[in-house]
Amino acid sequence: MIDQEKFEEILSRYAGAPEDLIEILHELQEEYHYLPKEELQAVAQRLNVPLTQVYSVATFYKGFSLEPRGLHHVRFCQGTTCHLHGSQRLQEGVVRRLGIGPDQTTPDGQLSLERVKCVGKCGAAPVLAVDQDYFGEVGVDALAKILKPFRKPK
Amino acid sequence: MPWPRSSNLSANPNRDDAMSKIEFPLITRHFGSIDPESLEAYVAAGGYEALKRALTEMTPEAVLAEVEGSGLRGRSGGGFPAGRKWRVLREAPGEKKYLIGNGSEGDPGAFTNQTLMEQDPHAVIEGLIIGAYATGASQGYIYVGHEYPLAAQRLRLAASQAKAKGFLGDRILGTDFSFDLTVRRGAGAYVCGEETALMNFIEGNIGEPRNRPPYPFQRGLWGQPTIINNVETWANVPVIITKGAEWFARIGTEKSKGTKVFTLTGDVKNTLMVEVPMGTTLRQLIYDLGGGIKGDLEFKGLITSGPAGAVLPKELLDLKVDFESFQAAGGNMGSGSLVVMDQHTCMVDVAKYFLQFSHEESCGKCTPCREGTKQMLDILTAITNGEGREEHLPMLEDLAAVMSGASICGLGQSAPNPLLSTLKHFRAEYEAHILEKKCPALVCRPLLKYTIDPETCTGCLACLRECQVEAITGEFEEPQEIDHELCVKCGMCYAVCKFEAVKVES
Amino acid sequence: MSRISLTIDGLSVKSQPGLSLLLAAREQGIDIPTLCFHDDLKPEGHCRLCVVEIGEPGRTRLVNSCTYPVEEGLVVQTQSEKVLASRRMVLELLLAQAPAAELIQKLAAEMGVYETRFKKADPQARCILCAQCVRTCREVVGVSAISMAYRTPKKMVATPFQEDSEACIGCGSCVFICPTNVIMYTEKDGIRTVWGRHFELQACTVCGTYIAPKAQLEHWAKLTGDPVESFFTCRDCR
Numbered sequence: 001m002i003d004q005e006k007f008e009e010i011l012s013r014y015a016g017a018p019e020d021l022i023e024i025l026h027e028l029q030e031e032y033h034y035l036p037k038e039e040l041q042a043v044a045q046r047l048n049v050p051l052t053q054v055y056s057v058a059t060f061y062k063g064f065s066l067e068p069r070g071l072h073h074v075r076f077c078q079g080t081t082c083h084l085h086g087s088q089r090l091q092e093g094v095v096r097r098l099g100i101g102p103d104q105t106t107p108d109g110q111l112s113l114e115r116v117k118c119v120g121k122c123g124a125a126p127v128l129a130v131d132q133d134y135f136g137e138v139g140v141d142a143l144a145k146i147l148k149p150f151r152k153p154k
Numbered sequence: 155m156p157w158p159r160s161s162n163l164s165a166n167p168n169r170d171d172a173m174s175k176i177e178f179p180l181i182t183r184h185f186g187s188i189d190p191e192s193l194e195a196y197v198a199a200g201g202y203e204a205l206k207r208a209l210t211e212m213t214p215e216a217v218l219a220e221v222e223g224s225g226l227r228g229r230s231g232g233g234f235p236a237g238r239k240w241r242v243l244r245e246a247p248g249e250k251k252y253l254i255g256n257g258s259e260g261d262p263g264a265f266t267n268q269t270l271m272e273q274d275p276h277a278v279i280e281g282l283i284i285g286a287y288a289t290g291a292s293q294g295y296i297y298v299g300h301e302y303p304l305a306a307q308r309l310r311l312a313a314s315q316a317k318a319k320g321f322l323g324d325r326i327l328g329t330d331f332s333f334d335l336t337v338r339r340g341a342g343a344y345v346c347g348e349e350t351a352l353m354n355f356i357e358g359n360i361g362e363p364r365n366r367p368p369y370p371f372q373r374g375l376w377g378q379p380t381i382i383n384n385v386e387t388w389a390n391v392p393v394i395i396t397k398g399a400e401w402f403a404r405i406g407t408e409k410s411k412g413t414k415v416f417t418l419t420g421d422v423k424n425t426l427m428v429e430v431p432m433g434t435t436l437r438q439l440i441y442d443l444g445g446g447i448k449g450d451l452e453f454k455g456l457i458t459s460g461p462a463g464a465v466l467p468k469e470l471l472d473l474k475v476d477f478e479s480f481q482a483a484g485g486n487m488g489s490g491s492l493v494v495m496d497q498h499t500c501m502v503d504v505a506k507y508f509l510q511f512s513h514e515e516s517c518g519k520c521t522p523c524r525e526g527t528k529q530m531l532d533i534l535t536a537i538t539n540g541e542g543r544e545e546h547l548p549m550l551e552d553l554a555a556v557m558s559g560a561s562i563c564g565l566g567q568s569a570p571n572p573l574l575s576t577l578k579h580f581r582a583e584y585e586a587h588i589l590e591k592k593c594p595a596l597v598c599r600p601l602l603k604y605t606i607d608p609e610t611c612t613g614c615l616a617c618l619r620e621c622q623v624e625a626i627t628g629e630f631e632e633p634q635e636i637d638h639e640l641c642v643k644c645g646m647c648y649a650v651c652k653f654e655a656v657k658v659e660s
Numbered sequence: 661m662s663r664i665s666l667t668i669d670g671l672s673v674k675s676q677p678g679l680s681l682l683l684a685a686r687e688q689g690i691d692i693p694t695l696c697f698h699d700d701l702k703p704e705g706h707c708r709l710c711v712v713e714i715g716e717p718g719r720t721r722l723v724n725s726c727t728y729p730v731e732e733g734l735v736v737q738t739q740s741e742k743v744l745a746s747r748r749m750v751l752e753l754l755l756a757q758a759p760a761a762e763l764i765q766k767l768a769a770e771m772g773v774y775e776t777r778f779k780k781a782d783p784q785a786r787c788i789l790c791a792q793c794v795r796t797c798r799e800v801v802g803v804s805a806i807s808m809a810y811r812t813p814k815k816m817v818a819t820p821f822q823e824d825s826e827a828c829i830g831c832g833s834c835v836f837i838c839p840t841n842v843i844m845y846t847e848k849d850g851i852r853t854v855w856g857r858h859f860e861l862q863a864c865t866v867c868g869t870y871i872a873p874k875a876q877l878e879h880w881a882k883l884t885g886d887p888v889e890s891f892f893t894c895r896d897c898r
Contacts (some may be wrong), residue, residue, distance in 0.1 A: 018282075026339055037821055048295040050798075050827065053359070055820040059809040060360040062342030063300045066821075074827035080263035080420045080460060080493045083507050089649055096622065117301060117344075120265035122419035141616065141650045343811075360808070365705045365727035518808075518815035521708050522746075525753035528813060529778045549777055556749040559722045559742065560708045570890065 002038045006031065011046060018049045023091060025064055033069045041052035070105040072150040077127040079118030085125040092116070093140040094128075097147065110152050175352045180393045180413050181386060182429040185273040190308055193315040196276040202321055204392035208284050209327050212395075213251040217288040218244060221391065223399035225411035229386035230256065230347075230489055231564065233410070233477035236390075239381045243281035243289040246379035248644045253285055254375075255296040256352060257305065260344030261460035262511060264491035266415040267385050269427060271298060274389065275312035279335060281388030284323060284395060286333040289381070293334055296385065300340040309337045344461075344515035349382040351517065362519040363563035367544050383491070386415060387492040410476035414487065418444045420494035421451065430475065439472040440494055447645040451496040454595075455579070459488025461508040461515075462568035464575035465501065484575045486568070500597035501580040502587050505573040512569035523566025526557040530573065538598040544589035550577070592605030599643045602658050606647075608633035610655035617647035617656065666734040681736055683712055692738050693747065693767060695705040695754075695839065697726045700797055706791055709750050709767075713737040722746055735861035752776045754788050760842040761786040786840040793817055793834035793843055803827045803879065806834065806855065817842075819855055830859030830873035846861070864894035 010027045014020040021043065028039050035058050043049040058064045076082075076091050091102055094113065098106055105112035121127050125138025128146065135146055196202070208217050222237030222459045231549030243251060255278055261269035265505050271278060282294045298306040313335050316322040324332045343361045345351045350364035353375050374380025390412055394402050399472040410432035416439065417427045423445030430439065436456060438444065457468045466473065473479050480487045495504070513527035529551050533546050554570035565574050577584060586592045591600040606617070606626075613631040625641040628634035633655075636647070648656040663674040668685050675684040682692055695707035711722040714736050715781040716807070722742065737743060751768040756778035758764055761826065791808060794817060798804045805828035809818040820835035830852050835843045845854035852859045852873055859873035871877070871894045881888035 017358075017398075019356065019358040021340070022341055022355065023338065028340065049358070050804035050807075051820045052804045052825070052827070055818070056360050056807040056809055057358070060343065060811050061300075065272055076512075078262060080457060080491070081425075084420060084493070084499060086649065092644065093646065107627060110187060117260070117262040118265060119301070121609060122263070122417070123425035125419075140620065140646055140651065345811075360811075365703075365724055367729060375750055445811045491679075513812060516812035517808075518812040519759075520706075521706070521750050521753055521788075524789070524812045524815065525757050529753065529756065532779050545777070552745075552749060556746050560711050560750070562705060562708070562724075611710075 002036075002042060006071045007039060007042060016047060018047055021047055021049065021054065022061075025054075025058060029064055034065045034067055037066075068105065068109070070110050072111050072131055073114055073129075074111055074147070074150075075114045075119075075129040076102075077117070077119045077121075077125070077129070078115045079122065079127075080123075081122040082118075082125040082127055087126040088127050089140060090128065090138055090143070093143050097143060108152050111147070111150055118151070161164045172398050172568070175537045179200055179429045181270060181389050181415050182407075182427075184277065185269060188274075190273050190275055191311055192320070193276065193312070193319060196274075200396070201392075202280055202316075204395035205280050205283055206319060206327065206368050208287055208395050208559075209331065214244070214288045214290070217284060217395065218401045221288065221394060224402040224466060225399075225406075225409075226387065226390055226402070227410060227477060228383055228396060229390070229414065229487075230384040231486055232422065232481075233487065236383060236387055239371070239383065240285060240289050242380045243291065243379055244595055246371050248379040250378045251289060251291040252375045252378060252380040253289070253291045253292065253294040254349075254352065254356070254380060255385045255388050256347065256349070257302070257309075257385040258297055258299045258340055258344075258347035259302075259489045260299065260347045260515070261462070261488050261491050263419060263457070263460050264417050264489040266417055266427060266490045268299070268302045268305055270363045270385055270389055270415070271296075271302065272308055275305075275309045276316065277389040277395075278385045279312055279316055279322065281391035282335060283326065283333055284318075284391050285383075285388065286332055287550050291381075292510045294336070295375075296335065296337045296464065297346065297352055297356065298337060299589055300342040303339070305586070306337055306339045313337060344511075345517045345563070345565050347353065348565060351563065352382060353380065359378060360517070362517045365562060381621050407476045409478055414475060416475070416490040416492050418492050418494065420457075421491075421496040421499075422446070423448050423648065432476045433474045435471070436466070436475065436492070438484050439475070439492065440471070441640075444494065446515070447494065447496050449496070451498070453494065454487045454497050454499050455501065455576075456490070457493040457495065457504065457572070458483075458485045460491055460493075461492075461511045462486060462488055462571055464563065464571050465495075465504060465579065466575070467579040469579075477582050484578070485571050498597070499596055500593055500595040501576040502538055502584050502593075503595075505576045506531065508572040509534055509569065512557060512565065516569075520560075520562045520566065522557045522559075523561040523563075523569065526553050526561075526566065527569055529553060530557075530570070534573070537584065537587050538593070539600045540587075540591045542584075544588060544593075546588060547577070547584065555618075558601055578630045594660065596658050596660055599645045602643055602645070602660050604636055604637070604641060604645070604648060605659075606634050606636055606645065607655050607657050608635075610653055612653055612655070614652075616650045616652065620646045620650050622646075664730045664732050666730055666732065666736060666894065668736045669738055675730040677730065679730050681712055681714075681723075681728050681730060681734075684730050685712075685725065685736070685738055686823035690738055692725050693770075694726060695763075695788060696792060697768075698792055698795075698837065701792065701795045703727050704791065707750065707754075709747055711743060713740045713743050715747045737772050738820050748811065753778065756780045756838060758788050759783050761788060763839050764788065786875060787817065787842045788840055789815060789817075790839065791817070791838065792837045796833050796837045801829070801831055801833050802883075803829055805829070824857050825855055828855055828857055829875040829879045830854055830857065831876045831879075862892060864897055865892045867894060869894055 037055050044054045128135045128138045188199050226236040227233040257267050257271050346355045346361040348363050351361040355361045370380045413429050413431050415429045418426045461571050509531045513531045516523045520522045542593050557570050611633040618626045623640050625637045626634050692710050694710045705724040705727045710725045712725045713720045752775050755776035757809045759780045805825040835845050850861045861870040862874045877891040
């Protein structure tokens, strides 16, 4: 069910032209942590653009997700320096511990994984971020400790 | 910041070569020294004086001539002369003209644009306003890479501050000149760093590039004349207007004027972001500023501008940073990322890493890039998995030729660069992978063999716990052993051993 | 309007300004192979099969002939070594992308390419991502019921959310235009099924033969302002 009030609040900030589509999608992504189908249908109608265009844009850009993301985001830096310093192995370690693919969300909705490009902390490669916290020079053995506070207690 | 973000050359009194002769750093001069969220701080440091000078003392034509005379070239990609771009926009027929500041910086090893937008947003804005005055543009957009929310926030704040003070918007500084700016956040597409894809993004579409002609200055945003320049290029403009074209043209080399901001990362002792005059050599950057290779290991290669760049071997360390030299070496300057690699780097793995990136970022519109990156990645993966065949090398070369010749845009055209340059300078490494199934740098795990040295192993069981296939056996506090039949070569035991007891060979 | 003079394959040619190199060459009887080009659609240059080499010797480059306009003094080669090598490679890549596409096999064979060295996709795959279906739906039919979703490596033609497309009127133009028979529709008992949706076919009120899906006729009625019933007579019975 669409939150009409929230939707109107977001749309009120824009003139309602087709060029406002992507900024509106940004706001929806931030609000809901993904792009709900009903909101996308409403945006298409309101901006008078075909739904297919909204769908194309929503699927083309990596910053948007049609699936709900987790409460907490684990971001692996895949920048060049991090890659040279073992980010691949780190990613494999996280994927193994959580049992999900590198761009997926855990079934309990707690954590989602995302591969991102250079976060600008190359001196501390390989870098991992969970929400707003950055961890540098992360070893595979440090993963359990880093992820623990963000996982649901069993 | 946990490590040096910016190095001010002229602040080092011991430098007595050409590098210290610039009077003050140009683009990085405000980084960390003024509050980027304060217009007053920017003005107190001399900000918007260039704009005032341009509007009150110079005609638009005079401003344009100044930028042309400075020799300023675009600070990303091919380095097209900025003045010429401005000139064609000024002369293009059209009611409404647009300027775009490209702050996408998709290169996964660069953060020069990020830092500029976060630390000195007004410099970018001031440059755009001056550019609008000179070219007759009435609306501008700044595109900020998706990874940089703080940059977008600060640019928006700066724009609203500038508007409140009459530097932006209607009737700027009481003159007839009006110009407005909108900041647009990217949504995660490296391809949008390409100017026509960027325009499609701003129009609210998917970031597929357009065929040219028509060129942006002929038919750009919504069919109107448009020019696009990197944010660092725009930030050079206030400096040029303040100090003059002649002064600016004295910095740098004959064909590449001014300075460039680089990020130096990878296996260097000092990871840093530094502004140097064009013409500085790579050796100076890596050894004098970067302090040389971390751990005093051997220099193996340097990657310039990431996925579109070339990998340069030590024979090219005396290359001067300027547009022509980078292009001659098979790459381009891009946003200025320089990643240093030591002897423990596998060049085949590096080529594969960048192809993976280009493949995932390719928009998919044209066959050479979409299918070419896919097949190239496939072949490189096979090579690093020990399944390389002799015919793979000519296949890669054929793919590279069609991608660089027939792709619509720079992404596809440059995607083969890392592969071509590593193949050129490190062919023996490819041959070792293909013919001998060995990885000399000990990086490609399927080609490695892991064993535990019984002399060094303390039996702490860290590796045993990490092993997913139960290939490691042994008692607590006794040396462990790896069963090679079961080992899948994931390398985790090597990663967690704190005593360096796990040995690797190829 | 004065004509533009250029050289194509050594021939001096005078062309209408604004014409693409592809069409200018065609006027001279020079045939350049294409895949995503269609006379009724805006050229977009997806396939890169129609590339030609332009420029003075030593400074040439490949451009798409379907989008590049004629230019005064331009020197164009449509069959140079570079062009042929590029075309063969594009076809070789497409043979791997769409192994079951007969059109590709035919075009490739015409250029001497009979197999591909590259890893093949699903042996039944036929889509070459030429986007003619999407472009037709958008430009000719005007309903934009399908579009290109995702990007490499997942790029595909899809309905929104890969579910039933409400905008679709069942006209089948996409089926008709697809050069490699990817999109299909079936008709049975007065129902046409395309893109997963079922459309009731309207029979001619006079002779009883099926004209088109009712939804399509309703769309035409909306466009012309005529009552929908006026479309319920087939062309032969008018």
